[in-house]
Amino acid sequence: MTRWGPELLDNGKVRFRLWAPDRDGVTLEIDGGGSVAMESEADGWFVAEAAGGAGTRYRFRLGADLAVPDPASRLQSGGVHGWSVVVDSQFAWSATEWRGRPWEETVLLEVHAGTLGGFAGIRERLAGMAAAGITAIELMPINAFGGTRNWGYDGVLPYAVAEPYGSPAELRTLIDTAHLLGISVFLDVVYNHFGPDGNYLNAYAGAFFHKDIDTPWGGAVAVDVDAVHRFFVDNALMWLRDYRIDGLRFDAVHAIANDDFLDRMAHEIRTSLPERQVHLVLENEKNDAGRLSPDCYDAQWNDDFHNVLHVLLTGETSAYYGDFADRPAERLARCLKEGFIYQGEGSANHDGRPRGTPSGHLPSTAFVAFLQNHDQVGNRAMGERLIRLTDRARLRAATALLLLGPQIPLLFMGEDEGSDSPFLFFTDFHDELADAVREGRRKEFAKFEAFADEASRARIPDPNARSTFDASIPQAGPEAGEWRALYRELLMLRQVHIVPRLKGAIGIAGEVIGDAAVKARWRMADGATLTICLDLGDTPDLAGVDEGELIHREGDRFAAWIAA
Incomplete structure (x- = not known):
């Protein structure tokens, strides 16, 4: 079975591979080391060996005017349009006995590496997180993207650690330090689409996408094709094996629309790492309870929990909140008892189509609950956190529900410090793409009452402005001490009273x-x-x-x- 990406050989050489079924020939270029015509193999693969080792810079020449990075590059030099770099996965781990923590002990804190000073900046905060009762951090996507800053979901090289955040070694140091402190590390991975800047796959592997199946990002990723299936499963295994990541959150799998792929991927991960406590979590608008079991996926992000509480806390009922505006207390009661609110009922936000399957038989730990996350804050036009949208007493009560309820709680960075910093949608695109992203962002909010006219939409921050990124760096709020004390107390109570009783609740x-x-x-x-x-x-x-x-x-x- 052909694998993606470079392979360090014992003879001082590196084996390079590329799946390019649309090309008759491919040339491997080594920075400072000449070029090698790659050999054509079965099923569209090209292979070459060349002298080199860790640090070797390379790319693939497709024609006189086009050289592309390795889509399975582990690191880039000069951005997503630059050279790919060979990386040695060896590392002197200190937490050698770490095997992970039970799922029931999980208290997740979602963090964005770019806004926290990269991998080194997160590492500096780990001891404080552990003392506060956080048992796991969830890194928003850290793979390479166009430009120097991105909110996370415009990546184009899923295997490559983003240069602005730090090196692969610095990421491993962060993970090792977390494990020494008893903190698990989860990673958000995006397998449903590629970003708009730096994705060259269509230039040599058009079969990577189903052009006749539309998604918000273009043709659907063709995970039913063997090479594409392998690309994503091997990516998941790379993070879990080479970096000792403890769990993965799979972004928007409803846009993949292939349950067989999801099930096969989960099975391979489970059988490949039997000695580890690895946890797999879905984001899935379909509310598909059938994917949630100990031998498949541990849990799903429970948007229903967030949405109904948002209505109760803020009174907002625009756009998708409209599905929760009617009888919100009744809907919340169902969510707490059964997990999903929508279990087959028609949803106006989904054009009246039925959404969800029955979930009352599942344990409460099959659901990840949250009051805030990157989507629910970052997808707001002005990026407001709940602390700006509701009163203090209600927010404290909802926080207590989140942290003492039996669903697995997820916090968003800054939440536990009463931060009122926005978290905005930010990118670093240029020229026509920057214009398209800016205008697309503003048109997206035309369906919200507050942004129904052009003048109001003009107030929405430009995603490409440096000030938009700077404003999104979380700062402790004016009542940080009180919020820290509340979270610390609630997480201590959770550890004493809830966690020992949680498995199977x-x-x-x-x-x-x-x-x-x-x-x-x-x-x-x-x-x-x-x-x-x-x-x-x-x-x-x-x-x-x-x-x-x-x-x-x-x-x-x-x-x-x-x-x-």
Whole structure:
């Protein structure tokens, strides 16, 4: 089976490969070392060997006017249009006994390497994260993209560590340090599309895409083609093996639209790393409960949890929030008990088509819950965080629900410090592409009432402006101390009262107790019952409610109990 990317050989040479079924010939160019005509092999592959080692710069010449990087490059020199670099995966790991942490212990903090000072900047923050109760960080995509800054989802070289964030060795040092502190490292990977700047695949491998299947980014990625399937599965295994990443979050798999690929990939990952606690998480608009099982995918990002709470916290009902505007308390009660809100019902945001499958049989840990993340903040026109959209008491109560509920909690960087910095959509494109991205961004928000006219849309920050990126660097808020104390207390309570009882916990009741108030119960692993009440209404009242041993209370808006 032919593999993508360069291979260091024992004889002081490197074997290079490229899948280029649309080309009759390909030439390997070595920076400072001449060129080699690559040999044509079966099924569109070209192979060549050349003297070299780690640090060798190379590219593939397709014609007099076109030289391209290796699509499986591990590192670029000079950006995504520059030279690819051979990388040695050897590293002197210190956390040699690390095998990962159980899924039930996971408390995720999503971070963007670019806004935190690269891999070195995140590493400096790890000790503080561990002390606060964070057990896992989730890196937004770190693979190479066009320009020097990007919010993460315009990558074009999935194997290459982005130069602005640091070297492969610096990434390994970050991961090793995290493991020494007991922190798992997850990575967000994007297999459903490529960004608009630096993707050359159509120049030599048109079969990489199904041009007759439309997606928001063009033709669908042809994961049913063997070489393409191998490209992405080997990429997943590279992060898990070579970098000792502990888990992967697969972005927008509904846009891949191939469940067989997803299942085969999960199976190969599981069988390839049986000694490790590797966790696989989906983002999937289809709410497909069939993908969620211990031998397939551990969990799915639960957008339903976020969306209904956003409506209750802010009153916003535009665009996709419209699917949650009607009977939000009832919808939240179902979410807490059963996981998904949409389990086959028609969704206006999906043109009335049914969305989802029944999920009430799944354990609560099959869902990753969040109040904020890169999508739900960064996809807002002005990038506002919840702290700017709701009042402090409601936000504290919702935070308590997130951290003491049995779904796996995910936080967004800065959230635990009361940050009111926006997180905006930022890129570093130029010329016509910059204009197209800027105008496309503004047109995207025409369906929102606040940006219905051209003048209001002109206020939306230019994604390519350096100031847009600078504004997105999270700063601690004016009440940082109080927010840090709240998160630390809640995560300590989670570790003591929830985590030991969490494996296999399942919802047993969810009911509406007020216009914006719910009560939910879960049967925990030890047979105890966890009860949570949440009231986000204008006149909250949980006085007199007593459901066992009180774990935590936030005034009359939130309370959690455990009963044997």
